[in-house]
Amino acid sequence: MGIVNVTPDSFSDGGRHASAQAAIAHGHALVEAGADWLDIGGESTRPGAEPVSEADELARVIPVIEELARTNMPLSIDTMKPGVARAAIQAGASMWNDVTALGGPGALGVAAQLGCQICLMHMQGEPRTMQADPHYDDVAGEVEAFLLARAAAAMKAGVSRENIWLDPGIGFGKTLVHNLALMGALPRLAGLGFPILFGASRKRFIASLDNDAPADQRLGGSIAAALHAAQAGAAMIRVHDVRETAQALKVRAAIQASG
Template sequence: MPEPAGVSPFFQPPLLNPIHEFGGRTLDFSRKVALMAIINRTPDSFYDGGRTFSLDAAVAASLQAVDDGADWVDIGGVPFSPGPALSPWEEAERVVPVIEAVAARSNVIISVDTFTPKVAELSIAAGAHVINDTTGLQDPDLAAVVAASDAHLVITHSLASPRTVFPRPHYEDVVAEVVSFLRAKVDLALKLGIAENRIILDPGHDLNKNTLHSLELTHRFRDIAALGFPSLAAVSNKDFIGETLGQEKQQRMAGSLAAAVMCVLGGARIVRMHNVSAAHSAVRLTEAALGWREPEYLLHNMGDVNAPVHR
């Protein structure tokens, strides 16, 4: 049944802990959407194909993202997609120097995209505030590392073991099954010592899911947000956008922004994006329309004489 006229489609999730501390920064997720920039220090990254693989390029891209409005930078040294394994030491050599350099020059929130306990340990010691685990706690030792620190943990829904091929995914109800998975993983994280106020959930758009699955997650994102934890929408330039619109990776920005805003209206409180400047505008306008922030200035029709209407 359609909603009555005048009822907002916006979903305000029942957050168990709206206020979260990340190092020296405090975010109130009841009135804030955090913009996470993507920094891949890999030679074969999904989107930029190695553009930020060198240390100088990765640090420069991180600081540029901050200048463009990012609240958060997510630094990764190993893609989720299938491929050869990388030793923890090689992965750490990619991400730790970036973390150290960015932490020394900015108070931005820093996460490291890793599923390896040793890399998580070294990253937290270097200044990372969040461990972004795309495997959904397949390795309980990762939880032990996070539990022994003040870091947050992102728990992501995925089915494949790291860097492996997964057969064609099948779900009876993808959203219900993702919700069940995440609820079970939250219980595991709590049992392993991670505090409730340091857990973030990600339904894993495109991770072991086809385009129809990812579209359904976007449509019903409020079911993820209703779990009560800050939820992350990692939708930027993904294949479900390209297949839906018939676009190559470099053409997907508008679709990525639309998907991100849909997820925010469904309760997402963190959006992970490549095109930071454009995403910053989309997120901040959404926050203003929801009454969470004031416009930068007010001039239009604010004087005694109405201004011409520009159409």
């Protein structure tokens, strides 16, 4: 899953694809690089990010989705707002990727009405404050319990089980220790009966392990995390660097196939 940030302030590439024209061009480039999905977002969820109005978010993402939908590439809308999700699905997206796990007002009902695929992500707190002082007694157990509870709530509201994906939320209200523990627990999470969407591309934990490397110098760590996630059973990997990650996954698959 290639990332298309139509934002001025995303942690890794904020501003590079903020215009619709630039975002559309980037989406096409990711498809050429080997993406199987595109995830389009108009509101940054980096630590400390400020909220964006629904009108502004719609203005950012809908023209991009409408144009990229012409390619028949499966599209995901990365949003916390039910109104944005509804408009995005109508414009051609087929997944709602929600960092609040449908925790917003009316989100469960809208998800059921839309009948699209839904990704439920774990986040402790909210983007502006989530990294202030995250705490868990058992991060893997608590994330697992949260995701199962949200999946149950979604199904009770009318979302089909077959449409539900889970995301452990690497970097969302978690320290380095928490992130590493969660990645170590991926086989356990992948065994819950829902496909796992995994996203660790260019995230801050990589810098914590490598002399505070800036976001554009975290490719090696991102690929290492992607390969681990694939080995652990993740069904889809969400990345910035599509060509390099796809190549790494192809080599891994070829090695495994060789016996």
